[in-house]
Amino acid sequence: MSLLADYEALVGSSTIAELRALAGRLAGKQVLMISSTRAGGGVAEILNRMAPLFQELGLDVRWDVMEGGLSFFKVTKKFHNALHGQRAAIRQEMFELFLQVGRANMHKMALDREIIFVHDPQPITLVEARGRHPASRWIWRCHIDLSRPKQRVWEFLRPFILKFDAAVYSHPAFVQQMPMRQVLVAPSIDPLSDKNRELPMEEIRAVLARLEIPQDLPIVTQVSRFDRLKDPIGVIEAYRKVRRTVKCRLVLAGGPATDDPEGEAVLSEVREAAGNDPLIRLLMLPPNSDVEINALQRASAVVVQKSLREGFGLTVSEALWKARPVVASAVGGIPLQVKHRYSGLLVHSVEGAAFAIKQLLNNPSYAKHLGENGKEHVRGHFLLTRHLADYLLTFISLDYTTDTIVLN
Secondary structure (H helix, E strand, O other), rough: OOOHHHHHHHHOOHHHHHHHHOOOOOOOEEEEEEEEOOOOOHHHHHHHHHHHHHOOOOEEEEEEEEEOOOHHHHHHHHHHHHHHOOOOOOOOHHHHHHHHHHHHHHOOOOOOOOOEEEEEEHHHHHHHHHHHOOOOOEEOOOOOOOOOOOHHHHHHHHHHOOOEEEEEEEEEOOOOOOOEEEEOOOEEEEEOOOOOOOOOHHHHHHHHHHOOOOOOEEEEEEOOOOOOHHHHHHHHHHHHHHHHHOOOOEEEEEOOOOOOOOHHHHHHHHHHHOOOOOOEEEOOOOOOOOOHHHHHHHHHHHHOOOOOOOOOOHHHHHHHOOOOOOOOOOOOOOHHOOEEHHHHHHEHHHHHHHHHHHHHHHHHHHHHHHHHHHHHHHHHHHHHHHHHHHHHHHHHHHOOOOOOOOOO
């Protein structure tokens, strides 16, 4: 049974043929993907969907997850915030713990594959093991916004990055000047996953009833981790400005990730900001709540992503794929997905977000137009099949010493 054949109706037979042709150059290649968590967040979501497709294309792909623990992930969350340009109290013992956990994983993991593909900073020190297998090629995949990193953390990580053969970024603004191959690959959504597939209206209504969300008023939704960089409190402030003149409900939905230990603390802050407002619904969804998220987005009159900093923001493409009108901050990779006044509305403040939400709630035909444009924009640029092709080309490029790659 072919998984790839299921995508043909959405992307065309030529796209599937291109994937098979590219993969033919890599037949039997052994690839190891390494991340910090198997559930929660866009990286795990993409790898869960991508690994079986790589296997079908003839690559021998394995996905391993490093072992950390709460103390380690508290440190890496601080690193994450600092790399996004946020203030973070970084102490020397944090660097030492980071190195210690990396060394422990390096001795436990089998790092003998032809291509080692490391996702984000958490497993970055594993590259120290490349001397054991000199023929292996190493790629570092950066999913975060590195446009203005705090230098103490960046200078600590940079020597490890320089040991990789290539670095992959989501946006040109994130690229750091380093003497190595640098590649741009935007993330993607899987249109056939439970989070993005078509849902019948009765299933959407059933999910909303189960989540205790009435449909008597237009629903404004933000789906994201409870993370200060996602600015959920700013969303509440914008909603309250909208409510002065337009009736609506607000839903803030998120889920836990094992490598993000701040979620419960942020959720507590958001609960305090929401107070007893009966029109605000806060949802901490369990892992694998993909159908629930799908239904929430499809039922929403407006989907918001009011991030302060953002690597990419896959929830934007998720909403656009469902032809939902989106109001999102003009940060990180979001402007790649939202073309202002064409596939959504970009904003820069709480006041701007409130104005944009009101504009869409008051003009459903304009909101529908933006949503339809957004779906076609995602079809052309941010589906999983394009992402697969980009990674295959990146793997192929490792065998070339020049910037020019010719495929027969």
